[in-house]
Amino acid sequence: MAGRLIELPQPRGPLSEQLFAALEGAPGGLAAPSVESADPLADEDLQLALYVAYELHYTDISGVDACWEWDPSLLAFTAALERPFEAAVAELVQPAEAAELESVGEALQGIVAEDPGPPLSRYLEVQGTREQMLEQVVHRSAYQLKEADPHSWAIPRLGPAPKSALLEVQFDEYGGGNAERMHSVLFAKAMAGLGLDPTYGAYLDLWPAPTLAAVNLVTGFGLHRRRRGALVGHLAAFEMTSSIPNRRYGNALRRLGYGPEVTHFYDEHVEADAVHENIAAWDLAGGLARDEPEVAADILFGARALLQVEARWARHLMDSWEGPGTSLRSPLVPVAA
């Protein structure tokens, strides 16, 4: 697999129009926008502009000078989008209680036990249609094709004990020394088996704001060292809420008639994340809280933020499926039956 390359998507409003027009020219001179958004998490224009600005850190963009990544006017533009997004996420997250900070691992257990999301994985396991399952996979591809990458930004920012724990998780995420077992590669194989396009970014135009927001959340935590606690909490909660839903998604795909070439990604995650969640909660998050007690509250913020943003995403899917419509921006056309 060669390096990543995506195409600029269709703009969804003035922010993305302004950004994409500038990116097609020489770096520099991007004017800071005035951003007014009633609901930044659901704002298609804001989330897409932020997503593409962040993508400069992950991938080449066709026709875009790579020097834009660190262009000061681009960074100022990005910051203007991040501020209302961060504020909106903070409004969804209840502050950590003093008692929770005494044992971050135990607090994380309590937080994930009260997952605010609707039962998306159970719905798909029991009664979801093939089209709905394919849509779920297309949504998740926004993150899964770069699974583990944003959390790797924490590596140089942690002390030895939490760093070692993070690497233990990441080594397994990245295939344990075998690129074919890398989780993002397993996901691409599952997509291909479902007749979907596994190319990085292929469905960018189809991802709605709630899907982009879920990726922007972790990218934002990853790019800002000050949010290393939130990044670690995000990873811990992600791993702690993964094994059971992935078993259900695997069961859904088996019920729909798919074989191991498709279900392997999900079955692998049942066993892998049952390992990772313990390391992430107790050794990584707990270790970071012991090293740097001042970021303990942000660890729990990151966990709660993940669950809230994922809950909004899951509600978007289930609400869309109440009627005959699609949960994507436009209906999905599989590349093969």
Added chain:
Amino acid sequence: MGADPSPAATITPYPDGPYLIRGEFAVTDSEGNEVPLERRTIALCRCGKSRIRPFCDGTHKLIGFKAPSAPEPWPGD
């Protein structure tokens, strides 16, 4: 007696969760057949309810399994 500073393998019960095994080890069934392992660090079921025993699948969270990491005291101690 202190812990061996460099044991071949370590077994760590995680709070309310599985046993994590790290290091150099093999898993066999009771007849000596080696169980294939997919990763360097593995989690063995401690709650008894996993559907992929002997490995953990996270089911302990659904059943409210509680167990400390450190050894429990004998009753009456």
